[in-house]
Amino acid sequence: MxxxxxxxxxxxxxxxxxxxxxxxxxxxxxxxxxxxxxxxxxxxxxxxxxxxxxxxxxxxxxxxxxxxxxxxxxxxxxxxxxxxxxxxxxxxxxxxxxxxxxxxxxxEARTLPYEGENVCYFHSLGDTEHLISLMRSRAGGRGIVYGGSFIACELLDVFLYHHMPTVAAFRGPWMFHRILDADSGELVSDHLRAVGADVRPGSETLESVGATDADVVGVGVGVExxxxxxxxxxxxxxxxxxxxxxxxxxxxxxxxxxxxxxxxxxxxxxxxxxxxxxxxxxxxxxxxxxxAGKPEEFRNVSAYATNLAGLDIIGVGDTDRAFADEIRIVGSRAAGGVTQLFVRAGKVVGATMVGRTGDRTQVTNAIRDGLAPETLSLR
Ligand SMILES: Cc1cc2nc3c(=O)[nH]c(=O)nc-3n(C[C@H](O)[C@H](O)[C@H](O)COP(=O)(O)OP(=O)(O)OC[C@H]3O[C@@H](n4cnc5c(N)ncnc54)[C@H](O)[C@@H]3O)c2cc1C
Incomplete structure (x- = not known):
């Protein structure tokens, strides 16, 4: 064979x-x-x-x-x-x-029509070594992270870890605006501001946030x-x-x-x-x-979790708002944590958790077992 x-x-x-x-x-x-x-x-x-x-x-x-x-x-x-x-x-x-x-x-990392020595993507080892060398050679400089994706989060986390004054710029009203509701999204923006980032929603282009003058520009606009x-x-x-x-x-x-x-x-x-x-x-x-001729079906509750400078952001199962019949909200921006439950045909099929990591196990089990949202006891 x-x-x-x-x-x-x-x-x-x-x-x-x-x-x-x-x-x-x-x-x-x-x-x-x-x-x-x-x-x-x-x-x-x-x-x-x-x-x-x-x-x-x-x-x-x-x-x-x-x-x-x-x-x-x-x-x-x-x-x-x-x-x-x-x-x-x-x-x-x-x-x-x-x-x-x-x-x-x-x-592959989706790219933008911007070419500058200061730009870096974050997909491969080569990208990471370029990022590290920029961070070293331009230490003390200003950074921009562009994008509202998980990779943009990873980049922001790195820039903020290195204490680089950073603009967090994205096109939507908040990061992950296709999956997060306003409360969850604004919670992410609140947190970014609290840890010192300059948050710029509605940024249509890199140039509009001064990319040419920045020392390091990280781009995280998705993978294709x-x-x-x-x-x-x-x-x-x-x-x-x-x-x-x-x-x-x-x-x-x-x-x-x-x-x-x-x-x-x-x-x-x-x-x-x-x-x-x-x-x-x-x-x-x-x-x-x-x-190898041993038939088996793939069955798993998909999940992606990241920690953005101290804030946990987790997506589990099907988090596409367009495919949910109903979205239930637990928690609030004011309380510092929001969970969205995506419900289809009476069952929980997905969830996002911002600042509410404690919900993860219950939600994952509910998705795996096809349970109704009423069966969960999230506080
Ligand atoms: C910075 C970063 C942080 C991440 N953090 C997390 C995390 O915390 N948790 C998590 O669950 N996931 C995380 N991910 C996502 C995770 O790494 C990916 O889901 C995973 O690596 C996918 O593996 P893969 O083998 O499918 O694809 P890849 O890792 O993309 O590997 C595909 C390989 O195929 C090669 N290839 C492509 N086309 C061809 C071709 N035509 N011929 C030959 N070779 C080809 C590529 O060179 C590549 O090496 C992260 C990703 C990145 C970039």
């Missing part, structure tokens, strides 16, 4: 590892555009703060791939898939045949998968690669896992993209089992 895994991030690496556990004799090839061995993106903010040394970011030793008899092809991009003849075309000119193929290509070459292969894509709960794509023997995947989420009852580390790990494992 020839397994080919495209993408050497956590979803792809976990899948390759699981495939080896399930089949000692299979040929396994892991193709990754990155040159580095697998590292933790979750630790990048800690590295940027100087709390974790560089070597601790790496999750495997360079010898691991050979020890597991996994052919690792770093610095190699997959450019095309021929689903009829079952092979992929690589940037090094090689054509690789497969029996089972996994797409685990994650996403590169789907063009996958679409060209005739594989169904929407916002991500569309899969079943078994992570099968529309093409036979082609699977997807991790951030690139728009999967049938059995917990919330519609297709979702997870965008978090634990889901990528679990999907890598589930995809591998299906590739």
């Amino acid at each position: 020839r397994h080919v895994v495209i993408g050497g991030g956590i979803a792809g690496t976990t899948a390759a590892e699981e495939l080896r556990k399930l089949d000692a004799d299979a040929e396994i090839t892991l193709v990754g555009e990155d040159h580095e061995i697998i590292y933790s993106r979750v630790l990048l903010p800690h590295y940027a703060k100087g709390l974790v040394p560089r070597e601790k970011l790496f999750l495997k030793k360079e010898t691991w791939y050979a020890e597991k008899n996994i052919e690792w092809m770093p610095g190699t991009r997959c450019d095309a898939i021929d689903v009829t003849n079952r092979h992929v075309a690589l940037s090094n000119g090689r054509e690789l045949p497969y029996d089972k193929l996994l797409l685990a290509t994650g996403g 998968p590169d789907l063009a070459w996958i679409r060209d292969a005739g594989i169904a894509v929407n916002k991500g690669v569309v899969t079943s709960a078994r992570l099968e794509t529309s093409a036979g023997d082609v699977y997807a896992a991790g951030d690139v995947t728009e999967f049938e989420d059995l917990v919330v009852g519609r297709t979702l993209m997870a965008g978090n580390w634990p889901s990528a790990v679990m999907q890598g494992r589930v995809a591998a089992r299906n590739m």
